[in-house]
């Protein structure tokens with residue numbers, strides 16, 4: 001499948017950004033590792049326990065495994081450092097027990113309510129151009145926000161790290177297409193925190209220039225996830241077309257419009273049709289009417305976990321080497337730490353362990369085994385403010401060589417509706 005080059009034309013200004021110049025953020029060479037990450041949160045009324053000390057004790061569970069800040073990405077599986085002279089980090093932050101409480105910087109926000117510090121709208125970075133589903137997710141997560149288009153997922157991370165944006169909204173999985181692996185890898189590589197999730201019903205349309213008929217089409221372009229979500233319907237429509245990947249759905253629509261392509265259709269939202277002056281050739285072409293994409297919201301600071309509403313926690317870990325002693329069956333042991341506490345897992349994903357993708361085990365009698373090594377991403381239904389979650393993670397640490405909490409955040413509990421008006 002060939003990847004099209006994005007057009008070099010001007011991108012329309014994102015909605016609700018009347019004063020901002022019309023452009024998309026593009027990649028910068030600044031490595032995320034150069035970015036300063038600050039520590040911890042201040043208490044907030046309604047948070048469990050309600051004091052900074054409570055929050056610190058919650059975090060202390062996690063700070064027993066410390067890594068030196070010299071390490072590139074905390075994934076090498078090194079043993080914890082015990083030296084108090086070293087600058088230590090937990091989840092990319094200075095270890096809490098080394099920082100006097102009164103010196104803790106204030107978090108950007110302590111809750112999901114949009115409260116930007118710079119006195120303006122909350123600025124939310126997303127990948128794509130106006131009309132992309134990610135933009136709709138940003139609007140659902142933070143109504144009235146200023147949505148900032150970025151040309152790559154990584155740029156959205158950087159936008160937050162560089163204080164150009166307050167939040168990033170990124171798709172992580174779709175009910176038909178599965179996980180968006182790139183974003184799992186980026187979550188590990190960067191130091192941002194998951195502060196929320198939104199689930200967005202995704203309603204795809206087949207878009208073409210006005211006057212174009214289905215019979216004229218020779219190709220359909222869109223984001224690979226969108227192409228995958230419409231695979232069977234495209235075949236059922238009897239289209240004799242090639243399918244080509246594009247950076248995002250709305251970008252594909254814009255490309256068709258700007259280049260006046262009469263042989264090409266885009267799969268994108270009805271809103272993209274309006275924005276780029278395209279007609280809707282077919283509506284609701286996703287293979288499942290309940291098609292939904294889950295997005296996570298990222299911020300520079302974590303939010304304070306609570307217990308007054310359902311929370312989810314996302315972690316990533318590497319198991320200890322298998323092959324005897326403590327290392328045996330470590331994945332099973334990790335998962336059972338949750339099972340024994342009646343904590344439901346909602347998602348498990350494995351990705352190659354970047355620093356140690358293969359482990360070679362020589363056995364003189366039978367030969368050499370080459371085991372693939374993984375980073376495991378797990379979402380579980382509990383708040384880090386709950387002792388059972390803290391205890392589970394304390395136990396998980398015993399069987400892992402690396403563990404990071406990506407975030408503890410409110411679950412998206414909006415009522416499920418497949419009505420057209422809810423769709424994007």
Ligand SMILES: O=C(O)C(=O)C[C@]1(C(=O)O)C=C[C@@H](O)C=C1
Pocket residue numbers: 127128131132133134135171174180202223225226247248249250293
């Ligand atoms: O291209 C877009 O519109 C996006 O927001 C990206 C994306 C994705 O990456 O999965 C988001 C939701 C849909 O599942 C299809 C595409």
